[in-house]
Amino acid sequence: MQIIESCYICTTPFQIITATVMACEKKEVADVYIVPQFIGADNYCNRLKKLNVFRKVVLVDSDQFEKYKRFKNGFFRAAGIVVNYIRINKVVRSILLKDTLYDNIYISSKANIGRLICLYHLKHRPKTIISYFDDGEGSYNNERLYTPKTGDYIIRRVIFGKRSIDLSKTIYLYSPELFKTIHTQSGMIIKKIKTWHNDSEMLSKINTLCDYDEKKGIEEDVIFLDTLAEDVFNKDYVSKYYRIQDQINDLFRGNIVYKKHPRDNKKSDPDKRIYCYDSIPFEVICANCDMSKKIIITTSSTAVATPKILFDAEPVIVMMFNFVHWKNKDTGDKEKYYSALMRVYNDKNKFYSPHNKKEFFKCLTELKNRIINYTEDTNEQ
Known part of the structure; x- marks a missing residue:
């Protein structure tokens, strides 16, 4: 042979x-x-x-x-x-x-x-x-x-x-x-x-x-996949983006973790819970937990597709893509990608792409209430 x-x-x-x-x-x-x-x-x-x-x-x-x-x-x-x-x-x-x-x-x-x-x-x-x-x-x-x-x-x-x-x-x-x-x-x-x-x-x-063990997993229900704000947003929008982050953090306080962009070397905000194992690929984190029960928030990180593409798992996805102020207006390829990702989702109700900040926070508030109701029902069983 x-x-x-x-x-x-x-x-x-x-x-x-x-x-x-x-x-x-x-x-x-x-x-x-x-x-x-x-x-x-x-x-x-x-x-x-x-x-x-x-x-x-x-x-x-x-x-x-x-x-x-x-x-x-x-x-x-x-x-x-x-x-x-x-x-x-x-x-x-x-x-x-x-x-x-x-x-x-x-x-x-x-x-x-x-x-x-x-x-x-x-x-x-x-x-x-x-x-x-x-x-x-x-x-x-x-x-x-x-x-x-x-x-x-x-x-x-x-x-x-x-x-x-x-x-x-x-x-x-x-x-x-x-x-x-x-x-x-x-x-x-x-x-x-x-x-x-x-x-x-x-x-x-x-x-x-990948040098992964259980202590490097994510237990929080909500994951925020961050971006390099200064690189991708208009200069006058960067501070607004960070204020939106603060509001999200207040809404899900204690139940949200921030996954920094791999090239982000800025000092972390002490008020936010940052995922500290930078060398662990997101794919490995997803493989070791039930991603179908997670909520992922991001402006444009393509890592949101990881659970579906690799493992056919469908977390709730909330995109900020439509209402943030991009430095580069040519976002057609990413729009096409996210649109296709939504089409291959079996449960289309788990994919949110709000058109403005008001819709965005309304969506997040509803998701928070859903988490609270689920937790209360679980505790009563």
Whole structure:
């Protein structure tokens, strides 16, 4: 029996989780290459090695190939990419395990290292099968996520030929239903990634991988997924946003927790209960509790889709998307995404998207009363 050798290329904790799930399901001889684009990548590598899911776990030293990213000038950044294309044999051979060419490559992000590994195989082993796998909102919203931009398109076509423009038509997703709701005429081949939260052995692996234990769970009924206010809102709206947060906090006091944006390094408000385990992915938090009984409030965090997409769980979702003042008015893609998410919800009454602040707080007050009534009924039983 022929041994199939595969590799996964990951740049985020979510991708590492998904690669682990897929590798266990496929039972291929697989290696994983982790590009350290996030804090704690070395810790993930060390914990992943102990799980014995992959033959080899490789932490890629990407700095030596991506020095061009330090340039702000677009010309110099483009030149750096071209140099890597021309030197692709030397670059990729210094990354891959010695003399290794894979039968299958699974790639999620558009990161430079993954692209180089794919193009190298296209050049030296054209029969390698390249597949994409779930990278969150972008994988669902943008069917052309992996299509190169004009300059890269021309350079690839010249150096690597026509096939380098479209490396794969196959994508592995947690929710093919959501993808097909957004793209009704897609030419992509969609394959489903299995749900893993009900598999005790797999859940244990993922919890170990992400350093999760019971004390890191969320017991509160309400979760507020925060954003980087200064980056996404008009300058005059930022203070209003924080006042709305204060009002929400007063309404649900003692029963709400705030999950900060991963890149938010501001000092936390001592009056708010902040989820303090920053390194724990939201996907893992969701896998370890009954999300169908939670309420999630957010302006635009795509993580609200996580419970439904990964685990077919339907928390109450309350979006602030329609009435906050965005810095960038072009929000069409996100609107399309949230609209599709609502359509795949079985219980449409659990998805709220108020059009103004008055409607928003009316909705929250009703939800608070529902929590109080449920608690009282439970205590009487």
